[in-house]
Amino acid sequence: MKTVEYTIKDALGIHARPAGLLVKEAGKFASKIMIASPKKEVDAKRIMGVMSLGVKCGDTVKITIEGEDEEAAAAAMQAFLESNL
Amino acid sequence: MFGKLKNLFGGDTGITIAAPTAGTVVALESVPDPTFAQGILGPGIAIEPAEGRIVAPADGTVDVMFETGHAVSMTTADGAELLIHVGIDTVQLEGKHYKACCKAGQQVKKGDVLIEFDPAAIKAEGYQIVTPILVCNPDAFTVEPAAGGTVAAGDALLTLKKK
Numbered sequence: 255m256k257t258v259e260y261t262i263k264d265a266l267g268i269h270a271r272p273a274g275l276l277v278k279e280a281g282k283f284a285s286k287i288m289i290a291s292p293k294k295e296v297d298a299k300r301i302m303g304v305m306s307l308g309v310k311c312g313d314t315v316k317i318t319i320e321g322e323d324e325e326a327a328a329a330a331m332q333a334f335l336e337s338n339l
Numbered sequence: 340m341f342g343k344l345k346n347l348f349g350g351d352t353g354i355t356i357a358a359p360t361a362g363t364v365v366a367l368e369s370v371p372d373p374t375f376a377q378g379i380l381g382p383g384i385a386i387e388p389a390e391g392r393i394v395a396p397a398d399g400t401v402d403v404m405f406e407t408g409h410a411v412s413m414t415t416a417d418g419a420e421l422l423i424h425v426g427i428d429t430v431q432l433e434g435k436h437y438k439a440c441c442k443a444g445q446q447v448k449k450g451d452v453l454i455e456f457d458p459a460a461i462k463a464e465g466y467q468i469v470t471p472i473l474v475c476n477p478d479a480f481t482v483e484p485a486a487g488g489t490v491a492a493g494d495a496l497l498t499l500k501k502k
Contacts, residue, residue, distance in 0.1 A: 269430045270410050274380035301380055301475040302412055302420045306403050
């Protein structure tokens with residue numbers, strides 16, 4: 255299992271567009287990928303779940319990845335967060 | 340009888356998602372934002388609104404009412420996860436010209452008002468109000484347009500069939 259923690263720097267947080275892009279990125283991997291806000295944890299491959307987190311600027315999200323391609327997935331999710339949020 | 344059974348299971352006739360606002364139907368591919376046009380948030384359709392309100396396109400439960408009032412998502416009674424996003428890049432308005440009329444967890448009936456907004460004021464700030472209506476769980480449904488041209492709120496807009 256791999257985890258990635260990241261504090262959101264985008265002023266608008268995870269609204270619809272970044273939620274869609276995050277889900278698309280997570281969907282490239284076979285591993286089970288969960289994302290947690292300070293409030294709850296959801297499947298990072300489901301748009302509705304990711305939007306419902308209501309992640310705001312300054313919130314720290316924790317992504318948990320489990321599966322055969324978890325190394326690559328963790329690196330990709332880290333890179334996605336850094337370049338988009 | 341077979342017809343009734345089929346309807347019961349979302350068979351031949353499918354599930355109808357109604358237009359959440361009056362206006363002109365626009366193909367999703369024509370929406371000037373690649374996130375929508377490329378279907379990253381899901382398949383669907385868009386409407387150029389002719390009025391300043393969004394109503395529930397089906398019976399269901401509100402999942403997310405964005406604090407900024409510019410978007411709402413709901414799960415219909417049939418299990419379709421819908422996102423209605425009023426305008427392009429309008430998250431930037433941070434709630435200005437929008438009024439959220441529902442909240443997360445609320446049960447709604449088709450036609451209940453979800454969002455009110457001021458189209459003229461939003462356009463005056465330089466934003467487009469074209470409104471994508473998307474199905475966020477296309478793994479569960481096929482999505483076909485059921486309308487073109489102009490629609491009234493409540494008219495059939497999309498036909499969904501369970502996969």
